Amino acid sequence: MAELIIFSLLHGLVYGLLLFMLASGLTLIFSMMGVLNFAHASIYMLGAYVAYTISQYVGFWPGLIIAPVVVGLFGALVERYGLRHVHKYGHVAELIFTFGLAFLIEEFVQLIWGKQTVGYHEPAVLAVPLFEMYGQTFPAYKAFMLLVSVAIFIVLLVVLTRSRVGLIINAAITHPSMVSMLGHNVPMVFMGVFGVGSALAALAGVIAGPSLGTSPGMAVLLGPIVFVVIVVGGLGSLIGAFVASLLIGMMTTFAVAIDYSFGQFFMDVGLNMDPDGVLSDLYTVTIAQLGPIMPYMLLVLILIFRPTGLFGTREV
Amino acid sequence: MLVVKDLNAYYGKSHILQGVNFDVKQGEIVSILGRNGVGRSTTCKAIMGDVEPHGSVMFKGEEIVGKKPHEIAHMGLGYVPENRDIFPTLSVRQNLMLGMKEAGKEGVWKIDDLFDRFPNLKERAENDAGVLSGGEQQMLTMGRTLMGNPELVMIDEPTEGLAPKIVEQVGELLEEIAARGVSILLVEQKLTIALKIAHRVFVMGHGHMVFEGTPDELRANDKIREEWLEV
Secondary structure, eight states, rough: HHHHHHHHHHHHHHHHHHHHHHHHHHHHHHHHHOOOOOOOOHHHHHHHHHHHHHHHHOOHHHHHHHHHHHHHHHHHHHHHIIOOOOOOOOOOHHHHHHHHHHHHHHHHHHHOOSSSSSSOOOOOOGEEEEEEEEEEEHHOOOHHHHHHHHHHHHHHHHHHHHHHHHHHHHHHOHHHHHHHHHTHHHHHHHHHHHHHHHHHHHHHHHHHHHHOOTTHHHHHHHHHHHHHHHHHHHTHHHHHHHHHHHHHHHHHHHHOOOBHHHHHHHHTTTOOOTSSSSSSSHHOOBBHHOOOOOOOOHHHHHHOOOTOOOSSOOOO | OOEEEEEEETTTTTTEEEEEEEOOOOTTTEEEOTTTTTTTTHHHHHTTSOOEEEEEETTTTTTTSSSHHHHHHHHHHHEEEEOOOOOTSSSSSHHHHHSSSTTOOOSSOHHHHHHHHHHHHHHHTTSSSSGGGHHHHHHHHHHHTTTTTSEEEEEEOTTTTTTTTHHHHHHHHHHHHHTOOEEEEEESSSSHHHHHHOOOEEEEEEEEEEEEOOHHHHHHHHHIIIIIOOO
């Protein structure tokens, strides 16, 4: 039991913080510009692929730095020369724009790198177990992922709460035109936030690529969960995104580890169920099997009982 | 200093400003009076570039129609909005810091000056601005804009909904602003302060000016007052 708890906690933390790296950018972009960036997860995928290609030539470590920078610049350009022009046609147009961009990136990735999972691996120094406990090992690479995401979280927190740029961003979330009339270049701040948000998503992709696999499906795999995170946390709330990321990270990893079905539950409480009954298929469903849909069940519950999300102030 | 000629502005299809003309000279206090909904706030927003302006606005001899709000602010035009757009999640001090156009660069107006003048703000310097009372928020909004060292400041209904004692404080601050050589465009609905401190007043009707003159001339003009100002 202790083994299950310790490992699930660690894996949940790794997964949760990875979600946060994506959710933080997405929620910041949403709260400032009012646009849900459907291409955010595609940018995460792009980060992994760009890093993979760079790693082919100069190794893993330069890729870790260069790929987020390159993809961040790409994000800034998308805002400056794409989204900003679409903005005057309203939020629906912006939404469709990011939707199109998501498809575009996916097709581009398949065109360049193919449909198969590419061989993007962690560097040899991290391809070892960090420690062993109860006969189970925890990979050093996961610890590295944890380290990177915690570092990013701290940097983000310090920049947003202590720096002047952070103040401007915070003020622009609620009153962009007032901030602008005080003499701050809000469009530039928007571009910066979009760029940095994209760079963060890319960095998440870079560190997730070797662990979760770098394939054209990786955007679709994580994208919907990230949306769940920011809705559950409350649209526009960074703290909410953080809490919801960890919550969903933990929930899904714990669920996967629990091999317990309704049938067993009924048996344990002393009910004898007919194994050939109408609902017998349902009895055999285990918690582990339910794991992947748990975030969506949580989403539905939140939307019914707390439409502003855990920490949000506006309704979805 | 500020010359507005044939200024037009639209919200969607409705034509809000229909050829607004007025000017503010260096060191002058000019007041725009008028009832709600005649376009006074829109005039300020169009000058700042927050609402798309059509026509001509010359500030310090330069055309500012087409410039972005932050560029206009950097030229020395300040705006204090009527709805007291404070940043509620930031502290009082942080609100004032954002008024400065460059980090940590205080100009004629210092945060400590402002705190001396309004001890309430000083007491709450580290609190979220969202918890301030209406009067305190008004002082904060004005103070925030002053931190940016404007040469002309447009102040939209600074006394709306405030207790008489606070209104008096607002009046004193306006006089000090003027004493420091800053030109003021005061947008008001009530005549009291405006007639007391303005050098010239304009009365705005539906989307354009219907009167220009001194406070004395407006006092003498019953017809304009009855038709356009009295409720």
